[in-house]
Amino acid sequence: xxxxxxxxxxxxxxxxxxxxVIPPEERIHLGLDLRGGTHIxxxxxxxxxxxxxxxxxxxRLGQALxxxxxxxxxxxxxxxxxxxxxxxxxxxxxxxREILDLQIxxxxxxxxxSGNWRIVMPPEVRQYIANAAVTTTLNTVRNxxxxxxxxxxxxxxxxxLGDRILIQLPGVEDPERAVDVMIDQGLLxxxxxxxxxxxxxxxxxxxxxxxxGVLAMFxxxxxDDTDLYPEQVNAEDGSVITLWWPLKRVSVVIGxxxxxxxxxxxxxxxxxxxxxxxxxxGNRFEAATQENLGRRMAIVLTARNLKSVVSAPTIEDVxxxxxxIHGGFTLERAEDLALQLRSGAIPAKVEILxxxxxxxxxxxxxxxxxxxxxxxxxxxxxxxxxxYYRLSGLNAVVALGLNVLLLLGAMGYFAATxxxxxxxxxxxxxxxxxxxNVLIFERIREELRLxxxxxxxxxxxxxxxxxxxxxxxxxxxxAAFFLFSYGTGPVKGFAVTLTIGxxxxxxxxxxxxxxxxxxxxxxxxRVESLSI
Amino acid sequence: xxxxxxxxxxxxxxxxxxxxTISAVLVVAAIVVLFAHGLNLGIEFxxxxxxxxxxxxxxxxxxxxxxxGRAGLENSEVTRIGNPTDNEVYIRVGRGAGDxxxxxxxxxxxxxxxxxxxxxxxxxxxxxxxxxxxNTKSQSDIAAKLLGVPGLTEAQAGELASNILERRRExxxxxxxxxxxxxxxxxxxxxxxxxKQATVGPFALRSQSYIGPAIGSELLEKAxxxxxxxxxxxxxxxxxxxxxxxxxxAVIALxxxxxxxxxxxxxxxxxxxxxxxxxxxxxxxxxxxxxxxIFDRIREILxxxxxxxxxxxxxLAINRTLSRTIITSGLTWLVVxxxxxxxxxxxxxxxxxxxxxxxxxxxxxxYIASPxxxxxxxxxxxRAASSGSTGQAARRSAKKVPSAR
Numbered sequence: 001x002x003x004x005x006x007x008x009x010x011x012x013x014x015x016x017x018x019x020x021v022i023p024p025e026e027r028i029h030l031g032l033d034l035r036g037g038t039h040i041x042x043x044x045x046x047x048x049x050x051x052x053x054x055x056x057x058x059x060r061l062g063q064a065l066x067x068x069x070x071x072x073x074x075x076x077x078x079x080x081x082x083x084x085x086x087x088x089x090x091x092x093x094x095x096x097r098e099i100l101d102l103q104i105x106x107x108x109x110x111x112x113x114s115g116n117w118r119i120v121m122p123p124e125v126r127q128y129i130a131n132a133a134v135t136t137t138l139n140t141v142r143n144x145x146x147x148x149x150x151x152x153x154x155x156x157x158x159x160x161l162g163d164r165i166l167i168q169l170p171g172v173e174d175p176e177r178a179v180d181v182m183i184d185q186g187l188l189x190x191x192x193x194x195x196x197x198x199x200x201x202x203x204x205x206x207x208x209x210x211x212x213g214v215l216a217m218f219x220x221x222x223x224d225d226t227d228l229y230p231e232q233v234n235a236e237d238g239s240v241i242t243l244w245w246p247l248k249r250v251s252v253v254i255g256x257x258x259x260x261x262x263x264x265x266x267x268x269x270x271x272x273x274x275x276x277x278x279x280x281x282g283n284r285f286e287a288a289t290q291e292n293l294g295r296r297m298a299i300v301l302t303a304r305n306l307k308s309v310v311s312a313p314t315i316e317d318v319x320x321x322x323x324x325i326h327g328g329f330t331l332e333r334a335e336d337l338a339l340q341l342r343s344g345a346i347p348a349k350v351e352i353l354x355x356x357x358x359x360x361x362x363x364x365x366x367x368x369x370x371x372x373x374x375x376x377x378x379x380x381x382x383x384x385x386x387x388y389y390r391l392s393g394l395n396a397v398v399a400l401g402l403n404v405l406l407l408l409g410a411m412g413y414f415a416a417t418x419x420x421x422x423x424x425x426x427x428x429x430x431x432x433x434x435x436x437n438v439l440i441f442e443r444i445r446e447e448l449r450l451x452x453x454x455x456x457x458x459x460x461x462x463x464x465x466x467x468x469x470x471x472x473x474x475x476x477x478x479a480a481f482f483l484f485s486y487g488t489g490p491v492k493g494f495a496v497t498l499t500i501g502x503x504x505x506x507x508x509x510x511x512x513x514x515x516x517x518x519x520x521x522x523x524x525x526r527v528e529s530l531s532i
Numbered sequence: 533x534x535x536x537x538x539x540x541x542x543x544x545x546x547x548x549x550x551x552x553t554i555s556a557v558l559v560v561a562a563i564v565v566l567f568a569h570g571l572n573l574g575i576e577f578x579x580x581x582x583x584x585x586x587x588x589x590x591x592x593x594x595x596x597x598x599x600x601g602r603a604g605l606e607n608s609e610v611t612r613i614g615n616p617t618d619n620e621v622y623i624r625v626g627r628g629a630g631d632x633x634x635x636x637x638x639x640x641x642x643x644x645x646x647x648x649x650x651x652x653x654x655x656x657x658x659x660x661x662x663x664x665x666x667n668t669k670s671q672s673d674i675a676a677k678l679l680g681v682p683g684l685t686e687a688q689a690g691e692l693a694s695n696i697l698e699r700r701r702e703x704x705x706x707x708x709x710x711x712x713x714x715x716x717x718x719x720x721x722x723x724x725x726x727x728k729q730a731t732v733g734p735f736a737l738r739s740q741s742y743i744g745p746a747i748g749s750e751l752l753e754k755a756x757x758x759x760x761x762x763x764x765x766x767x768x769x770x771x772x773x774x775x776x777x778x779x780x781x782a783v784i785a786l787x788x789x790x791x792x793x794x795x796x797x798x799x800x801x802x803x804x805x806x807x808x809x810x811x812x813x814x815x816x817x818x819x820x821x822x823x824x825x826i827f828d829r830i831r832e833i834l835x836x837x838x839x840x841x842x843x844x845x846x847x848l849a850i851n852r853t854l855s856r857t858i859i860t861s862g863l864t865w866l867v868v869x870x871x872x873x874x875x876x877x878x879x880x881x882x883x884x885x886x887x888x889x890x891x892x893x894x895x896x897x898x899y900i901a902s903p904x905x906x907x908x909x910x911x912x913x914x915r916a917a918s919s920g921s922t923g924q925a926a927r928r929s930a931k932k933v934p935s936a937r
Contacts, residue, residue: 033878173670173671173737174669174670174673351744352744353743354742354743354747355742356739356740356742357737357740357741359737360697361700361701361702361704361736361738362738364701364702366876369879370876370879373875374870376870380867381866381867384859384866420879424875424883427867427870428864430867431864431867431868432821435821435860438860439856442855442859446852449539467828468828471824471828472824475820475821475824476821478766478769479762479814479817479818479820482759483758483813483817485758486754486755486757486813487806490807491809494810495810
């Protein structure tokens with residue numbers, strides 16, 4: 001019998017396992033439940049992305065029309081995928097058409113006559129926007145996480161529809177700030193104020209504290225091209241009041257126009273955010289500030305799904321491509337806002353589905369508890385096997401030890417993550433793997449009792465038990481499969497350890513254990529008795 | 533040979549009626565408990581927030597409860613967990629509360645609200661002027677703070693922050709700033725700085741979880757499907773390897789195990805979580821092993837001993853595999869008992885399912901799955917009335933015949 005290759009295979013497998021397991025602290029990745037950290041699942045609201053895109057398009061079209069000096073009354077969103085341009089100079093319809101074709105050529109564009117245009121976002125564009133929103137959100141979140149300085153973060157898509165984002169932040173125990181920074185849309189817009197009729201002191205005018213107040217100033221209805229945006233300000237008595245600003249829908253400058261943003265200090269040492277605009281936006285900004293000299297312009301920030309006015313400075317100079325935002329920021333807030341502006345806006349509403357934080361001390365305790373349970377479990381199983389099956393039991397003990405080694409090696413190779421349930425899976429695997437050894441040994445004993453020779457009892461024992469072992473493992477693997485498809489995070493880790501452990505157990509209990517018997521029984525030696 | 537239960541010849545099938553009665557009673561009792569008691573669903577399934585805090589000394593649970601009540605979080609559940617010496621408290625807010633629109637707000641209120649409520653005013657005042665709490669801040673925040681120490685480089689600050697965290701990991705929380713003195717990398721300047729710019733909060737955050745209500749119902753649904761799916765998977769596999777009726781018998785036994793275990797789980801008021809569902813799936817995968825081993829043996833004996841009745845064959849098969857059944861179940865049981873006793877708070881409910889389930893599973897293999905086989909065989913025998921001998925009918929149903937016709 002040319003069986004030299006069998007021990008060679010075993011040695012090679014052991015060698016590989018050892019290679020992938022050493023050094024363990026690098027090879028075995030601990031899950032957040034063991035090492036401590038924050039795990040977050042976000043849901044990207046793709047409907048809101050469509051709305052957002054419509055908002056951007058509105059601004060882009062308005063800006064393009066203004067750039068060509070085509071006058072228009074307003075651009076009004078009708079529903080989430082439809083908007084209308086109203087009162088564009090009818091004499092320049094061809095130019096309007098040209099701009100629309102250039103900007104949004106794949107949308108349905110209808111000339112309603114007399115300078116009115118209806119623009120409809122087709123379903124395929126909608127779909128594209130929805131997909132792109134998730135990708136952009138993913139990249140932006142990743143960007144922000146990187147800038148927060150978290151080590152080894154994981155940011156990836158998740159979920160059947162691919163509209164969820166999984167974020168893992170090892171070592172982050174105080175996730176509130178990280179979460180706030182990560183999921184705020186961080187869209188910045190500069191908007192011109194629509195002054196109510198009769199206002200003369202443009203630089204010092206301040207809006208009313210209620211929507212009704214604004215409406216009254218406009219005589220019952222605000223103009224088509226205008227919307228109301230709230231600003232929270234501290235009143236002198238310390239209470240917080242809300243001012244309602246009437247602002248133009250079409251923004252002068254929008255977040256994507258920013259080239260850079262950073263925290264700085266004003267002349268009084270107060271934190272502020274400085275930004276630089278791209279060339280195009282700079283040109284636009286220059287024209288807009290020129291036009292609005294002595295008037296106020298509002299800085300609107302979308303944060304936490306809410307648009308609100310951060311501040312509304314009076315334009316005193318023509319500004320080209322650099323500006324500053326004051327808003328009574330704290331140092332931290334200024335830093336975070338700059339980070340968000342720098343990393344780009346998130347083009348959709350984002351909701352937290354799940355947020356878990358495990359402090360490292362709990363993780364440490366879990367490791368301690370898990371490891372002590374594992375060691376005790378191993379000792380109990382191995383002790384029993386050695387006593388009950390004597391030398392053959394030792395054979396099983398070696399096989400089980402190897403099983404654990406292979407399991408850890410495979411985890412190292414696949415860069416799988418060991419979680420607390422994963423440790424339970426590891427312990428359980430040992431309990432289950434020993435089943436194969438017991439099946440074989442009981443079978444061998446049975447054959448021996450029937451008076452067979454050691455040689456044939458061993459052969460029959462392994463042969464007959466094999467089918468049963470296979471059946472047992474397949475059924476457990478079926479369960480593990482459902483476990484894997486069902487589970488998230490730690491439970492998946494459990495399914496992974498269980499699956500790898502069972503596969504390894506077939507190898508160790510059937511193949512390796514057999515070879516150890518062959519060491520004793522092989523080479524035509526006659527063996528009279530077996531220690532089993 | 534050191535052995536137990538060799539050449540046993542218990543008449544398992546003879547006592548099957550008593551066993552089936554006991555099982556029926558247990559299943560009914562489990563279902564009654566499930567309806568009467570209800571399952572204690574964890575926040576993963578209901579949505580909500582849970583927070584685990586560690587205090588330096590015995591926490592005032594009633595005080596925490598009333599403080600939360602005053603802050604408008606009166607539906608919070610506050611319990612002590614772990615050993616009494618651990619001084620740990622588990623707080624759960626908003627069981628099933630909050631519709632989806634309120635989601636984020638609920639989260640903010642719950643997490644920030646609980647921590648704010650429990651943090652004394654003087655700490656909030658300190659925090660407002662930039663003093664950091666060494667018991668709750670992350671490493672990066674502490675490192676950033678340490679940059680203010682004169683003469684400390686950025687690398688040294690990072691190193692020191694990491695060492696402070698390392699110490700906190702060991703002792704879970706600082707009770708006084710004096711405990712910082714012997715941390716490696718601590719300089720007199722840094723210590724003096726921290727005495728002014730840092731404080732030790734009244735508790736440490738051990739863990740904190742928020743689950744939105746949307747994901748909760750989704751997970752519950754997924755859990756149900758996973759369990760049904762794995763039962764169906766077992767049915768199909770045993771059908772392929774044996775026969776449809778055998779698969780059905782095995783699945784009935786598995787359902788029996790799951791229901792009884794679930795009933796006990798509810799009775800003991802253990803909390804249903806994702807790892808617990810995992811434990812049930814594992815139980816299904818494990819418990820079927822015993823059944824497969826006995827079925828294998830039944831088939832083997834049927835092939836060789838043509839004169840025996842199916843009842844005798846089943847009895848013989850169970851007796852022959854009895855020592856294996858007891859040894860392997862016993863060993864796995866030892867292992868899960870170790871996890872139950874020493875595996876810590878998180879794994880405890882998980883281990884509970886397996887500790888109970890393995891016992892029930894071994895029993896059901898012998899007293900549920902196998903008797904059902906005999907029952908079906910006698911049923912088909914009655915139906916087939918005069919068509920041939922009993923032995924043949926048994927073998928026909930036992931051997932792997934692709935199609936009966």
